[in-house]
Amino acid sequence: MRANENFLKLEGSYLFSTVARKQREYQEKHPDKEVIRLSIGDVTKPLAPAVIEAMHKAVDEMAHEESFRGYPPEHGFDFLVDAIHRHDYEERGLDIAKDEIFVSDGAKSDCGNIGDIFGEGNTIAICDPVYPVYLDSNIMSGRTDIIYLPCRAENGFMPQLPEKKADIIYLCFPNNPIGVAASREQLKVWVDYANENGSLILYDSAYEAFVTDGSVKSIYEVEGARTCAIEFRSFSKTAGFTGVRCGYTVVPKALQFGDVNLNAVWGRRQATKFNGVSYITQRAAEAVYSEEGRRQTEETIAYYRRNARAIFDGLTEAGFKCYGAVNSPYVWLTVPDGMTSWEFFDDLLEKCQVVGTPGSGFGSCGEGYLRLTGFGNYEKTLEAIDRIKRVYSK
Numbered sequence: 159m160r161a162n163e164n165f166l167k168l169e170g171s172y173l174f175s176t177v178a179r180k181q182r183e184y185q186e187k188h189p190d191k192e193v194i195r196l197s198i199g200d201v202t203k204p205l206a207p208a209v210i211e212a213m214h215k216a217v218d219e220m221a222h223e224e225s226f227r228g229y230p231p232e233h234g235f236d237f238l239v240d241a242i243h244r245h246d247y248e249e250r251g252l253d254i255a256k257d258e259i260f261v262s263d264g265a266k267s268d269c270g271n272i273g274d275i276f277g278e279g280n281t282i283a284i285c286d287p288v289y290p291v292y293l294d295s296n297i298m299s300g301r302t303d304i305i306y307l308p309c310r311a312e313n314g315f316m317p318q319l320p321e322k323k324a325d326i327i328y329l330c331f332p333n334n335p336i337g338v339a340a341s342r343e344q345l346k347v348w349v350d351y352a353n354e355n356g357s358l359i360l361y362d363s364a365y366e367a368f369v370t371d372g373s374v375k376s377i378y379e380v381e382g383a384r385t386c387a388i389e390f391r392s393f394s395k396t397a398g399f400t401g402v403r404c405g406y407t408v409v410p411k412a413l414q415f416g417d418v419n420l421n422a423v424w425g426r427r428q429a430t431k432f433n434g435v436s437y438i439t440q441r442a443a444e445a446v447y448s449e450e451g452r453r454q455t456e457e458t459i460a461y462y463r464r465n466a467r468a469i470f471d472g473l474t475e476a477g478f479k480c481y482g483a484v485n486s487p488y489v490w491l492t493v494p495d496g497m498t499s500w501e502f503f504d505d506l507l508e509k510c511q512v513v514g515t516p517g518s519g520f521g522s523c524g525e526g527y528l529r530l531t532g533f534g535n536y537e538k539t540l541e542a543i544d545r546i547k548r549v550y551s552k
């Protein structure tokens with residue numbers, strides 16, 4: 159037996175464990191100090207009442223033989239697929255069919271699993287800095303021909319077309335960690351490139367619910383995307399489902415590469431390796447689209463957005479250069495001159511008892527930045543901003 163040695167090629171993911179360890183060590187040395195975490199990458203507010211009600215009802219249905227459900231359809235129950243189709247695509251005038259939507263247990267697994275349907279020898283383009291799943295899942299499968307697309311302040315944190323041809327391109331907007339969204343024009347460049355070169359775009363739209371300024375929510379808003387793009391969506395950040403687990407992936411039937419139709423093979427892949435999302439969870443996801451559900455989840459998004467806005471405004475006032483926040487729960491902060499991301503992380507913890515996430519942990523182009531998040535408590539967030547202002551204001 160030989161194990162998959164590709165796993166040995168992965169770089170250790172020390173980022174979040176090191177952040178947690180440093181916080182713990184500081185707290186042990188200074189038990190009297192209150193540390194505020196602006197590093198949270200998870201939601202903190204409870205599920206919407208409409209969602210809870212739907213889940214309770216679904217639990218009761220499972221208690222009676224007449225309404226009990228066994229294995230769910232592996233692509234999702236019709237009631238949820240219909241709701242997704244109507245609200246996320248049809249109402250927005252986007253041409254996506256119901257059998258192009260595949261309900262899943264979240265965007266992370268789909269972003270990782272999608273590699274099953276790609277052949278060998280592909281060149282992969284990935285933004286830097288980036289959500290680590292795209293890179294690591296490719297390395298695990300032995301795909302090591304990777305092009306990094308630097309996202310720097312000079313180009314508005316937008317990746318530029320690569321010189322070498324990319325076969326598979328990962329894009330995420332509004333993105334994690336920077337928190338910037340993309341316009342139709344900016345994405346059109348990539349859609350045209352993919353269509354001209356026979357490339358595929360993997361579009362992660364996990365933060366679409368945070369878009370406020372007309373930026374793109376779905377890649378299918380861009381003309382030509384149906385023939386070159388797969389889209390990942392999640393209820394995690396939209397409706398606080400990080401612990402419930404539900405998302406979906408759109409694979410248009412127009413995605414034909416040689417003799418292989420990606421919609422057909424993804425359907426086959428899911429039917430073989432995935433047994434569907436629980437009935438209770440799918441009823442919960444359906445409730446996100448109800449009138450009440452939409453209003454309630456929008457309130458929570460607004461709460462996180464207000465946190466991010468407060469961080470952005472407060473730290474800009476303190477003299478920091480900040481990005482993100484507008485269409486995102488994330489603020490991307492330039493660290494003071496002469497410091498690395500980790501040095502500023504330590505300084506902030508020591509002097510303000512505030513925890514961020516060093517930008518360099520998301521890729522080498524993240525060096526010199528720190529990520530702060532709006533997923534915390536509003537009052538605590540304001541307190542953290544005050545502390546930072548007192549120490550760093552010029």
Ligand SMILES: *Cc1c(COP(=O)(O)O)cnc(C)c1O
Nearest residue numbers: 264265266289334364392394405
């Ligand atoms: C949080 C997040 C997701 C969501 O993943 P789930 O598995 O659906 O919880 C996807 N992509 C990015 C970039 C994220 O930050």
